[in-house]
Ligand SMILES: Nc1nc2c(ncn2[C@@H]2O[C@H](COP(=O)(O)OP(=O)(O)OP(=O)(O)O)[C@@H](O)[C@H]2O)c(=O)[nH]1
């Protein structure tokens with residue numbers, strides 16, 4: 112028997128102890144196996160209703176007092192017959208019940224196998240499965256909301272009409288090709304064709320632009336605090352994180368390793384990183400710290416470049432600034448609670464984007480800093496809240512594929528090539544959108560996507 116025809120079983124709740132844990136079965140034998148375990152007769156159990164039961168193993172020993180729910184297919188998560196058994200939340204109990212289900216004929220589920228069955232059963236498309244995965248992994252409220260919209264078909268609702276428009280365009284093109292010799296067929300003019308293609312391209316372009324912010328909601332952003340030694344980088348990290356994470360001392364060169372703190376900013380899960388002060392040093396440990404700082408700066412989504420406002424900017428500050436000038440960055444003038452260094456000795460580089468004055472010690476200016484960071488890491492925040500952004504590289508590649516096929520189609524029409532050429536391109540664009548929804552999805556692609564899900568999902 113192929114695996115797809117077998118019944119699978121796995122815990123649906125995380126490991127560890129808790130009030131309850133749920134074991135889920137899905138497949139043609141789910142009801143029979145659950146009947147064996149619980150003594151409930153599925154044909155008498157009302158669908159989607161909790162029933163009290165005792166769970167037994169094959170020799171008839173009681174494993175737990177439980178509640179069971181039967182979901183007859185196709186009205187279930189996977190579309191197959193599904194049973195959930197709600198047990199007491201102990202991993203040992205869960206393990207024995209899973210083992211008893213396997214002894215009764217179930218297979219232990221692989222990662223994402225329930226969701227994959229739901230996908231194959233037509234319960235959701237690939238974008239919705241990805242939304243479900245993202246919802247479970249979401250680290251901020253906004254990220255969860257955005258993932259929920261995608262899970263409920265937000266992206267699908269954008270893509271399906273576009274693909275339908277492409278298909279109807281294709282029908283018109285094919286009619287024009289087939290009946291090129293006959294006069295009475297209203298063939299689509301080249302101009303109409305390019306107009307319609309342009310409209311579709313415009314919408315796809317908007318979707319593509321949503322990727323950056325969509326990705327931010329899902330993957331978060333890395334914001335690195337950098338600057339020379341002793342300007343208050345670690346104290347700023349502690350201030351933003353709201354806890355004493357990093358060691359703060361008046362000795363320059365305190366921080367050697369970099370430190371992380373997770374702080375949601377503007378709805379985006381931000382990983383804030385404190386780094387070793389950038390300076391020339393003979394100490395090999397500190398030098399390694401500086402090397403790592405530079406590496407992290409190079410891959411940061413945003414750098415907060417910190418200056419000490421109580422002293423004039425030094426050549427050290429200037430050469431450190433050169434390391435961040437090429438990255439997206441904000442210049443912060445810290446220690447605003449102290450008397451400012453005399454007028455005119457300000458930092459030359461700070462003027463470019465305008466420096467923010469603040470004090471990590473008193474908290475002055477921190478609100479403005481958070482707002483500025485939010486503007487940088489969560490662009491078009493409002494737009495994201497009202498629509499479904501692209502969140503994954505896979506989705507972006509599909510939209511890019513559709514766009515480049517459409518621009519070839521447009522060029523072919525404008526060059527006056529035979530209609531077969533643009534028609535092939537439009538077909539390719541429609542294919543790329545079908546791929547986005549997972550309507551044509553090679554097994555390797557599905558393996559890669561569902562393999563990242565956890566077991567029981
Ligand atoms: N008055 C005042 N002192 C500050 C402020 N921020 C930091 N300091 C002090 O400046 C000194 C250095 O602070 P740190 O946060 O350790 O500086 P750093 O940039 O992490 O230093 P390194 O890890 O050595 O690179 C400490 O004595 C802090 O208390 C501030 O806003 N105002």
Ligand SMILES: [Mg+2]
Pocket residue numbers: 344345346357358359365366385386388
């Ligand atoms: Mg430090």
